[in-house]
Amino acid sequence: MLKTALGRYINNFKGFTREVWILALITFVNRAGTMVLPFLSKYLKENLGFTYGEVGWIMVAFGLGSMLGSWLGGKLTDKIGFYKIMIFSLFTSGILFFILQYITTFWGLCFGMFIIMAISDMFRPAMFVSLSVYAKPENRVRALSLVRLAVNLGFTAGPTLGGLIILGMGYQGLFWVDGSSCIIAILIFAFYIKEKKRIPLISDDIETKTVPKSIYKDKPFWLLLFISFITAMVFFQLFTTLPLYHNEKFGLTEFQTGMLLSINGLLVFLLEMPLVSFLERKKVNKVRNIAYGSVCIAAGYYVLLLDSWVGILTISLILLTFGEIFSFPFANAVALNRAPKGQEGQYMGLYTMSFSLAHIASSKTGLEIIGHYGYQVNWFVMGSLGMLALFCCIWLNKMVRIEQ
Incomplete structure (x- = not known):
């Protein structure tokens, strides 16, 4: 009974192209790597001594940067392609995470968080578009679910790893590991996936x-x-x-x-x-x-x-x-x-x-x-x-x- 249920569960993961699996893998590495985020408010309040109001404004800058990055990533994906945007976004945000640990002023962090999220979140619309290229038409919704699953697993693993890194290396170690994970993820992507143009899909969905x-x-x-x-x-x-x-x-x-x-x-x-x-x-x-x-x-x-x-x-x-x-x-x-x-x-x-x-x-x-x-x-x-x-x-x- 258990073997049958396990077999049925595994069958749900069949039929994906190699590219889709690699996209899920780098999404997991990237999301697990964003382990700074669950500890960001605590870091700003306890380590840097900002007030609750100042922490709130830095998080607003974080959110506004995310919105700009999503919009900009979408526009640039249509103009120069998802492949270049994904590589630029993850590689550059990895470098910026290294730099962010050295910024300790209020306005510096507002600007820094805005910029890093604007570049980091350019990745998301580009990644969604890449699935329309690398996933088979009949597997598109399942491919989106697979990537969501990778995101969830990454967010589950990230805070645990982050807590261990803080205990062993302090917050500075967190920034180094976070930046490194972005760079490693995009190197895997660039090495194993070649750029491919979008082919129009024919479907009978009302959408x-x-x-x-x-x-x-x-x-x-x-x-x-x-x-x-x-x-x-x-x-x-x-x-x-x-x-x-x-x-x-x-x-x-x-x-x-x-x-x-x-x-x-x-x-x-x-x-x-x-x-x-x-x-x-x-x-x-x-x-x-x-x-x-x-x-x-x-x-x-x-x-x-x-x-x-x-x-x-x-x-x-x-x-x-x-x-x-x-x-x-x-x-x-x-x-x-x-x-x-x-x-x-x-x-x-x-x-x-x-x-x-x-x-x-x-x-x-x-x-x-x-x-x-x-x-x-x-x-x-x-x-x-x-x-x-x-x-x-x-x-x-x-x-x-x-x-x-």
């Missing part, structure tokens, strides 16, 4: 309907961006306000919160590929899958209104994880499928920008609501935003059917 030449007139795509922003902003509460809630309401320690959040990574690892493969085989409408995800995310916050039992935290986490599994890989695929030939970079640049903006808005919005009205109101608002995303999915589905 591949020809769209206006101007991205700014593609109304279904902008509605998709709004849905992606809302669902991401709500989901990211998992890493911003929920850990505070664990401690203040139920007295959980950092270790207990960490163990609880690790369930998210474990479930994504075990379930995302099989679920995506199943839904792909059944040819379930991708927008409908995003809608299912929105419902799960909304339910994940509504159940927190029943706050008399600590077990509700686990139920909430499981619902949010299923929301992530249903929403994000299929939203990725819809965005990529809508892009006309030669505009893939612009589309994926704006798509990744929606996540960067969601990161900025998530903690600020949640903490403001909690500060003025308490946790219960925040969970109600977040659940209601999840339902708003559901109604927008229904609207989006109608729009693409009319367009068809």
